[in-house]
Amino acid sequence: MERLSLNESPANAQQQPQQGAQQNHNALGPAGQGPTPGPPQLPPQMFTTAAQLLDLTDKKLVLVLRDGRKLIGVLRSWDQFANLVFQDTIERIYAGNLYAEISRGIFIVRGENVLLLGEVDLDREDDLPPGITKAPYDEVWELKKQEDDKRKTSDKKRDRELQTMGFEPEHSGEILF
Amino acid sequence: MADNEDTGAPVAEPLDLGRLHVSITSAREPRHAIPPPDRTTTTQAYDSHCNLVLGDVEETIYVVDEDDETEENLRTIKKQEEMLFVRG
Amino acid sequence: MLFFSFFKTLTNQTVTIELKNDIRIRGILKSVDQYLNIKLDDVEVLELVKYPHLSAVKNMFIRGSVVRYVILPRSEVDVGLLEDATRREAANQAGKAR
Secondary structure, three states: HHHOOOOOHHHHHHHHHHHOHHOOOHOOOOOOOOOOOOOOOOOOHHHHHHHHHHHEEEOEEEEEEEEOOEEEEEEEEEEOOOOOOEEEEEEEEEEEEEEEEEEEEEEEOOOHHEEEEEEEEEEEEEEEOOOOOOOOHHHHHHHHHHHHHHHHHHHHHHHHHOOOOOOOOOOOOOOOO | OEEEEOOOOOOHHHHHHOOEEEEEOOOOOOOOOEOOOOOOOOOEEEOOOOOOEEEEEEEEEEEEEEOOEEEEEEEEEEEEEEEEEEEO | HHHHHHHHOOOOEEEEEEEEEOEEEEEEEEEOOOOOOOEEEEEEEEOOHHOHOOOOOEEEEEOOHEEEEOOHHHOOOOOHHHHHHHHHHHHHHHHOOO
């Protein structure tokens, strides 16, 4: 795994074998490249997960998980299942017109929990929609909890109503937002 | 996924499906349904995972509105699309 | 592989993707893979006010499994070709099953 030369923290390195994407990295990864690789030398017709994620490697990304969590960090490694390693991750929570951040460190995310990855436009990253302001974490977390509870109650009501019409909910709120 | 209301005629040709009324209700997505519409919706493509491409689709979304915690109103939103890929 | 090939023919077209959590994202389809994971460029999130965390995002990797719909530009779809491909795919599947 040549890519571990990217003066990473050891925690990241140790987890590497779990990712099981050696072939991909060897075939497609910029082996031994510095932290800011140039544009990947791939033909545009490489329609593989590897090619898609390669473009995003070592960039600052927003990672949205299936449970609604929003993580912002640098994508360092991945495999064909979109299992991911994120470095210098912060978690952002939003509630009402407030948001808060908390530092989380390194993440290894199992691919099935990934909803989407968005590349942050560094020129615009501080432009939040108007009216949204930063607040202390505890305060926003409390507010978010209230919002989540409220939504859960109304989702339950909705499901009950829809069940009378024959719509059968298989799970309640697995994909939250 | 597709119900053949016409007869019990077997679906011999793959795109015979396209001539059926396509009616989709999803267990996972209870609010979203693509009901048998005015016989215009066609199945353009499908595969073994039940991924579909449909033409001239009308989607009906069922929304439950709440008034003051007690009263619940069911309303529907309809959306039209010319062509739609539906994940199986 | 039918839809994988199909989406490949739609690269560089503008599509709108609706996710299973109701987010709708419009963008230029840049790439797709065998799981129907999708890369979008120049993304525009509809109802952005509801999803502030996506406000500074310029391109996106969307995991295929969370897609509900992809709204396609009808004018760019060769319906005849698509139906033919479906017949072939179905015939293949039937052959395999036997």
